[in-house]
Amino acid sequence: MYSYAHVEIVILLFIALAVCLRILSMRRSYAEKLTWMLYRDASSGLHNRIWLEHEIDHRLERMDKQKEDASDAAIVVFQVRQVDVLASTYGQDIINEMMKRLGISLQREKWIQAVGVRSGSGQVIVFTRPMSVIQLRLSVQTAMLGLEYMDVGDMNLRMPLIAGISTFKGVPRPDAKRVILQATLAMQVSDGIRFYDDKIIERRRFATQVENCMRRGLDNHEFQVWYQPKYDLASHRYIGAEALVRWDSPELGFLMPGQFIGIFERTGFVTQLDFYILDEVFRYQRDRRQAGLPVVPISVNQSRLHIQEQNYLNKMKRLVRQFGTIDGIELELTETAFDFESSSQRAAAVDVIRTLKEMGFRISLDDFGSGYSDLSLLNTLPLDVMKLDRTLLVASEDSARMQSVLTNTIRMGHDLGMRVICEGIETAEQEKLLLNCGCHCGQGFFYGKPMPEREFSRFLQERA
Secondary structure, X not given: OXXXXXXXXXXXXXHHHHHHHHHHHHHHHHHHHHHHHHHXXXXXXXXXXXXXXXXXXXXHHXXXXXXXXXXXXXXXXXXXXXXXXXXXXXXXXXXXXXHHHHHHHHHOOOOEEEEEEEHHHOEEEEEEOOOOHHHHHXXXXXXXXXXXXXEEOOEEEEOOEEEEEEEOOOOOOOOHHHXXXXXXXXXXXXXXXEEOOOHHHHHHXXXXXXXXXXXXXXXXXXXXXXXXXXXXXXXXXXXXXXXXXXXXXXXXXXXXXXXXXXXXXXXXXXXXXXXXHHHXXXXXXXXXXXXXXXXXXXXXXXXXXXXXXXXXXXXXHHHHHHHOOOOOEEEXXXXXXXXXXXXXXXXXXXXXXXXXXXXXXXEXXXXXXXXXXXXXXXXHOOOOEEEEOHHHHHHHOOOHHHHHHHHHHHHHHHHOOOEEEEOOOOOHHHHHHHHHHOOOEEOOOOOOOOEEXXXXXXXXXXXX
């Protein structure tokens, strides 16, 4: 009996030990899963921001103990531009894969110590090795250029990036969270690469105020359409106008477009503003026709975001049906509206413009000559107007070579059956230069500044 009892006790002990080991294993597995969930980006499986903050603080503490100077180490926040638009176009799974590849690619960079991914926000945050500001900017710029296009599945996607940077100089350590926040703020006001400075807080605060007021501003008709006349350079007679926007906000004051359009572009709100302005211009032209007054062509800017906007053409058709005619309406688009990563997207954008042309709209290509100009667009698009950027005019004032470029650009526009207009004319010398180069139309402060609707109507009446 005693031997059997002993065996039973031993067996029970083994069972208890096995149960304890199983419980410990389950707890350890559960703890590992929790740790994975806490420190990993759910979509990409790579380390996330929480892990990165802890990792940076540990590395900084180790560098301080080893008497290494970490003040020139930095945080860089890379942001995929308009990731929500890309997600709606390609699907979230494609964007998740793109973010994973972006994170892995940056992990391979020798100047980067640690990487954290935030797929949902389209961000990759990196902790760099100490280096000079010049080296840091060059490294970030090189990385952005190398990552601009990425193969995902059978697609070659363009992944436009912006970056915000903040160093640990003057920051009490360890404080990774603070420097990540500073780099994020720099990224939010960046058009390319932006280093953090104290003024960014003020700009970010203003941008937040703009975002808080913009919807109410549209509902309350705080946005005003101003008109800048276009002229025949030889006769000084007006030939049309461009519709521009001003914002008279009770909270923010009277704002010029440069103060808010960039924010609207970033948030996508610019598409709603564009339709508001179009509606106002359609109404203005209709009222003049009904009053028996002459109607002059008025051009209205259209954001590149419309090209991929769902129901854009249907909205335009509804406008035409509402007002009955397109007479006197011209649409201005920049070349960036066709800067897409795939040929199918570019073809779709061209189809949108052709449909607008078939509806009766005149089409103007704005800012031509401001940078790299894709001449194939002149052959592909049904353009009525080529609008030369002021930079091309200014560059031609003191350069015979640039005057030759200007002359041949104007001649090319005319040969393709387009009216060529130059913007930003401010002096009689510039007017003479343009006439000598063959340009007969323009606008700028030399002829007249933008004016509110009533003043523009009075302007037209006085020159009728």
